Structures are given as structure tokens and as C-alpha cells.
Amino acid sequence: MKTKLATLILVSVFATQFATSQINEPVVEDFKPSSLNQPGKQYPQVNSERRVRARVVAPQAQSVTLDFLGGAKYPMTKGDDGAWVVVTRPQDEGFHYYQLVIDGAGVPDPGTFYFYGGNRWGSGLEVPAKDQDFYALKNVPHGQLRQTLYYSKNADAVLRCFVYTPPDYDKNLTMRYPVLYLQHGGGEDETGWGSQGKAGLIMDNLIAQGKARPFLIVMANSYVPGSSYAFGGRPASTNQPTAGAPASGTNAAPSRGAIGPGGRRFDFSAFQRVLIDDLIPFIDANFRTLADQPNRAMAGLSMGGMQTRTITLANLDKFSHIGIFSGGSIAPSDVPDMDAFKQKVRVVFVSYGSRELGGDRGGGRGGFGGDPKANTEALKAAGVNSYFYVSPETGHEWQSWRRSLHAFAQLLFQ
DSSP states (O other), X not given: OXXXXXXXXXXXXXXXXXXXXXXXXXXXXXXXXXXXXXXXXOOSEEOTTXXXXXXXXXXXXXXXXXXXXTSXXXXXXXXXXXXXXEEOOOOOSEEEEEEEEETTEEEOOTTBOEEEETTEEEEEEEEOOTTGGGXXXXXXXXXXXXXXXXEETTTTEEEEXXXXXXXXXXXXXTOXXXXXXXXXXXXXXXXXXXXXXXXXXXXXXXXXXXXXXXXXXXXXXXXXXXOEEEETTEEOOTTOOOSSSOOOOOOOOTTSEEEOGGGEEEEXXXXXXXXXXXXXXXXXXXXOBOOSGXXXXXXXXXXXXXXXXXXXXXXTTTOSXXXXXXXXXXXXXXXXXXXXXXXXXXXXXXXXXXXXXXXSTTOSGGXXXXXXXXXXXXXXXXXXXXXXXXXXXXXXXXXXXXXXXXHHHTTTTO
């Protein structure tokens, strides 16, 4: 225990020293406000090197730190005007959760919009990506992201989901659509894919380009009443988000749950009952869906990918397309009846950020449950229409999952 604690302290000290060492390096002074800032707020800012400059006025504070969720911590420096400022090392492209730690209290940055991640509403910033055009807001026909309330008998509660409907949904009232059920990661909720993930804009642009068939996307909260998750064999609080950043996947038995990195144990049976018995029937009854297995898909990121793997393998009569983003993979040994699997499943899609697959900052997450590329290629060799996608220069983060959805959506319901 002492050795493990000493290692954690050493890693923390190194991360802080590394972050601090970057502050005094020459930087390109072309900083612009993040696109996720509140109107009129100039900070945080991002420059062409992908460095972030943060600033907060806290004249009475004794210490302030810029804290990226799951990443480095940057001690800030106080100026004569009472404002604390820091410039970071270059960050990965895409979306980042962060907070300010002021005299030991973690608080949102007052300059940004707020996003739900890491089990809290907090700040987010956007580092412009070279390929951001695929989720850019453009002058194309746009669908709607509809907040939808539904009653779950299994949870005995009114729950919320979001439903993306394509641009022409309200114009041609005779048209029916396939459905993708798309799940968030650990510590996130049903707002994640529409907000951080930009799922609606991704679909709008793909449909406008003729690269994807129009379909509905249903985004529900995985943390339903009765959820049970445990860490290292110890049960977590019922119906509470998992601690920390989203966790990646595994190859556990499909009947109940999975074991993720760090010994996290997940039991998805409560959400599975809500999804299969309550949510899918509700969506089919209240939206113009093609309510059959060939026209129903499920995908998710991290914990949502683990859920997708578990639930689809146990319900092949319900889902024909499977997308697992940073959440494990499916090996031939996980499929009891390969002939039946090939008849029912039209697409298996597995993806990771490049930094998840090796010893870089991703920490080798792709190794949980076996080599995901090898597993996917083995499925293909067995005759399954399977795909393996790697997001370049990203880790366990939203840019990996935006790119994954963009690639997966083009394969759906063709």
C-alpha cells in the first residue's frame, strides 16, 4: 500500500513539474477565445500551438490551479491586478473537461459554458481540430435534438432521453426511420453526445453530403434507478455515476456486466431492462421508427461501449449493428453460435484513439479484453462484416468518439 501511494505521489509531482516546465517556454501569441466560452468572455483562450491560456480574477486566493479532468494540473500565477494566469503545454485536439482549484476547492471557470462529465457540471474548452469540418455548424438542413420524457416500469420513474430526428422528419409524415441507441461514458449523462459529442451536427453534415442514411438517434442516461457498479470488488452507491473519468472496456460475459480497468465492476442489468422493456417500446410507439431488428443499432463510448457489447450480445434479436468506441471488443470466442451471429449482425465496429492502444498517454486501454484489432480481424476472418478504426493522435477523449461516430454512421442501415 505504501509503495502504491508513493508511486501515485511521484506521478502527481512529475505531472505538475512537467506542466510547470512548459509555462516559461516561448509561445505563439495568436490566442483566441475558446468556442465554448460564454458570450463576451475572453478566457480561456487557445493558440495555434494548441496551448491554453486560462485566467481568473481571485485577489484573495492563496493558490489557484488549472486542472484538466484525467490530465495535467497547471499551477497559476497571480498578477498585481489580482488575476491568476497560466499557459499550458499543447493539448490534444477537441473537447476537454477542466476545473479551477481555488484554495483547494474545485470550481467551474466562470468564463465557459458548463458540461456534465466526471460526475459533475463543470467547464469545457475546445481545441480546434484540423478535421473539425465534419462537425462544424454549416448552412445545411438541420435536424432536431428533442428532450423526451418517458416512464420506466422497471425503474418506476420518469426518465429523460434525447432523440435526434433528421432534417425532413416533420415534412414527410409517411417516412419511417431506423434507430441508433447511443450511450455516454462513465460519469457522463444523456446530454453528452448532443453537447460534447456534437452528434446532431455530425449527422446533419453526413446527410447533407449523402454519406449517411437518415436515422433517429436515442441518447439515454445509463444511470437508472437500481444501477449497481463496483470498484475493485467493492459495491458503489446504487444509481450513482462511476467515479473519475470514463472507463474503457473488457470482454466479460454478456449476461450481466463487465470488469474494466482498475478492477471496476459493472452490472448493466438494470439499464438493460429499462432499455429493452421500456425505452425501445416507448420510442417505437411515439416516433416513426422501423421497429425491427435489421433497423436497430446500438453503440457507445467507454462504459457505454461496454454496455453495448454486453447488451447486444445478449439481445441479438433486437440489434443488427454494434458500435464499441473505446469500450472493449468482440472476439470469436465470445460468440456461441457464429452462424446465427453472422445472419443477425450486419456490422461490428470497434474503435480507439491511437494513444489508447500503446504506452503513450492513453495507458494501453485497448489491451483490456484482448487486442481489439486482432479480435476484430478474427471476426472478419470468420465472415462477420467487422471494422476497426483508430482516431489519430487522440486518447480516451471526445475527439476519438466524434470521429468514431462519423465513421460508424456511414456504415449503418446500408
